[in-house]
Amino acid sequence: MVNDFFYKQPVRIWFGEGKFQQLESVMAELGCKKCVLVCGRHFAPEAKAMMEKMPAIAAVYGEVEQNPQLAGVEETVRLARSLGADTIVGIGGGSSMDTAKFAAAAAPGTESAEAYYTGAAAFPGHSLTIIAVPTTAGTGAEVTQVSVMSRGSEKRTINNPLFMPTAAIVDPSLTMTVPPRTTMNTGLDALAHALEGFWSVNHQPIADLFAVEAVRIIMENLETAWRDGSNKEARGNMLYASLLAGLAFSNPRTAGCHGCSYPLSEDYHLPHGEACAFTLDSFVRINADERLESLCRKAGLTGTQELAERIAALKQLAGLRTRLSDLGEVDMDKLCHDCAVHVLMNNNPVKMDEAALREMFEKLK
Numbered sequence: 572m573v574n575d576f577f578y579k580q581p582v583r584i585w586f587g588e589g590k591f592q593q594l595e596s597v598m599a600e601l602g603c604k605k606c607v608l609v610c611g612r613h614f615a616p617e618a619k620a621m622m623e624k625m626p627a628i629a630a631v632y633g634e635v636e637q638n639p640q641l642a643g644v645e646e647t648v649r650l651a652r653s654l655g656a657d658t659i660v661g662i663g664g665g666s667s668m669d670t671a672k673f674a675a676a677a678a679p680g681t682e683s684a685e686a687y688y689t690g691a692a693a694f695p696g697h698s699l700t701i702i703a704v705p706t707t708a709g710t711g712a713e714v715t716q717v718s719v720m721s722r723g724s725e726k727r728t729i730n731n732p733l734f735m736p737t738a739a740i741v742d743p744s745l746t747m748t749v750p751p752r753t754t755m756n757t758g759l760d761a762l763a764h765a766l767e768g769f770w771s772v773n774h775q776p777i778a779d780l781f782a783v784e785a786v787r788i789i790m791e792n793l794e795t796a797w798r799d800g801s802n803k804e805a806r807g808n809m810l811y812a813s814l815l816a817g818l819a820f821s822n823p824r825t826a827g828c829h830g831c832s833y834p835l836s837e838d839y840h841l842p843h844g845e846a847c848a849f850t851l852d853s854f855v856r857i858n859a860d861e862r863l864e865s866l867c868r869k870a871g872l873t874g875t876q877e878l879a880e881r882i883a884a885l886k887q888l889a890g891l892r893t894r895l896s897d898l899g900e901v902d903m904d905k906l907c908h909d910c911a912v913h914v915l916m917n918n919n920p921v922k923m924d925e926a927a928l929r930e931m932f933e934k935l936k
Contacts, residue, residue, distance in 0.1 A: 576775035578822055582703075582714045583738040586814065588807070591704060591742040595625050598658065601737060603627060603700055606658035607650045609643075609671040611635045614662055614706070629654045632670075637842060639666040641722045644684040647674035651699065658700040664757065665710030665843065668703045668736075669718040675699040676733035688722060694733055703736040706745040708796070708809035709757025709844055711764050711817020713739035719843070726837050728915070730824075741814055743807035751797050754809075755889035756844030758793040759882070761813040762786065763828045763847040768820030769866055770858045771918045775823060779866075782819035787870035788812035790881065797889060827854045827923055830915035834906055839898040845891050852882040853931050857921050895936050903932065 585597060598606065608631045610618050615633025622628045630650045635643050647670060651659060656678070661671025676698040677684045686692035703713035716735040719728050749757070765785035768778050789812045795805040832846035841849065855863070859875040867874050872881075886893050895901045907928040910916065916923055923931075 573776055576777070578775060578777045580714065580818060580821065582736050584714070584741060584814070585739070586741040586811065588744055588803075589742065590740050591745055594660070594702070594704070594740060595627070597702065597738055597740060598627055598660075601658070601700055601702070603658040603702075605629045605654060605656045606660050606702075607632060607647055607654065607656050607674075608660045608662065609635060609647055609674065610662045610667050611664070614667075618662065627658075628660075629656060635663060635667045635670050637666060638721045638726065638836065639670045639719070641684055641688055641720055643670045644673045644677065644688075644720065647671070648678045648684050651675075651678040656699065658702065660702045660704065662704040662706060664705070664707040665712040665719065668705065668710065668712040669720060671703065672701055672712070672734040672736065673718040673720055673729070675701045676731060685722070688720060688727070688729070694731060698733040701734075701736040702738045702740065704740045704742070704745070705810070705813070707749055707753060707757040708746055708806070708813040709760040711761065711813055711820070713741060714814065714817040715821045724837055726833050728833075739814075741810060743803065743810045746806050746810055747800065747803070749800065751800065752889060752891075754797050754800060755793070755885065755891065756842055756848070757813070758789060758796065758809055758844075759848035759851060759885065760844035761809070761816040762789045762793075762882070763851050764816035764820045764825065765789070765812075766851070766855065767825040767828055767918070768816070768823045770863060770920050771820070771823035771826050772920055773823040773918060778819050778821070778823050781815045783866050783869045785812045785815040785819055786866060788815070790870060790872065790878075793885060794888070824918050825915055827857070827916055827919035830913035830919070830923075831910045831928075833913055834909040835898075838906070838909075839901070841892065841898075848882070848886055848891060849893065850931065850935075852879040852886075853935065854919075855879040855882065857923075857931065858919070860920070893935070895932060903929065907932065
């Protein structure tokens with residue numbers, strides 16, 4: 572018998588090769604008159620060229636960093652307010668989309684982005700229209716109400732319904748130039764989203780369906796996409812899997828791997844995907860149960876042992892950091908404490924206190 576559950580997914584999704592070319596028509600369909608486009612430096616020249624062709628793009632903020640800083644939100648909010656924008660378009664990886672989502676929620680208000688970040692002020696009652704356009708296959712930020720934001724070295728996950736995009740344009744052609752290391756980092760991030768959504772204590776049957784299919788597709792395509800970035804089929808499959816993984820964790824939320832990823836990013840400067848991957852195979856072993864064994868079989872694997880081994884092999888293949896010794900001098904007490912108290916650790920099905928985390932990390936020395 573299926574247990575009670577709640578599921579919500581309000582994002583309109585346009586998926587397919589060349590869909591990015593429909594951005595202007597999507598904006599018109601949503602009633603967007605004036606927008607600020609948010610992206611990273613690599614996309615900024617193309618974004619500025621788009622301004623010449625699309626009158627609705629009133630400004631571009633093209634300075635989003637890998638771990639997005641609150642200062643980028645502040646500048647985007649300033650532009651949106653000064654121009655009277657009704658829409659924020661975020662194009663890029665999770666950093667650009669998270670900046671766009673936060674800015675869209677803050678812009679209708681009168682307070683600073685920092686006030687909303689710290690909780691000194693409550694977000695206004697509505698956000699600007701948000702259009703999310705992923706250029707990497709990993710974050711799933713185009714279908715979640717989460718923004719991961721940094722203020723200096725502090726990194727915080729903020730969950731707010733106002734962050735949920737109005738629309739997502741998911742076009743595999745935008746991922747074709749992603750370099751191999753980023754392909755692996757983001758692909759393993761997507762795998763973590765699917766697995767954590769599945770084993771989260773908040774798991775539910777609709778999200779589970781997305782998780783199983785995402786795991787299957789990722790395990791069949793990630794290595795190919797890493798080896799041959801020009802393989803359109805693998806790229807398209809990975810972006811689809813990333814979307815499914817986003818849907819898989821949007822309601823249940825992530826758990827232990829992501830709980831550990833924040834201290835690993837803040838203190839040891841691992842990119843988000845690599846930080847999630849650092850403990851992913853460990854958590855597969857820790858959280859192994861019949862549900863996870865069943866997922867593995869449905870995804871074409873023999874079981875959790877093969878899943879953990881293949882994750883470890885993918886990390887090794889791409890030269891990702893996998894041992895504490897790869898991180899330099901590690902403060903084990905602080906690392907275990909910071910991971911244990913992270914709110915996402917509460918979603919893990921196996922209780923992970925400081926002692927349990929120390930046991931896990933000791934195996935990774």
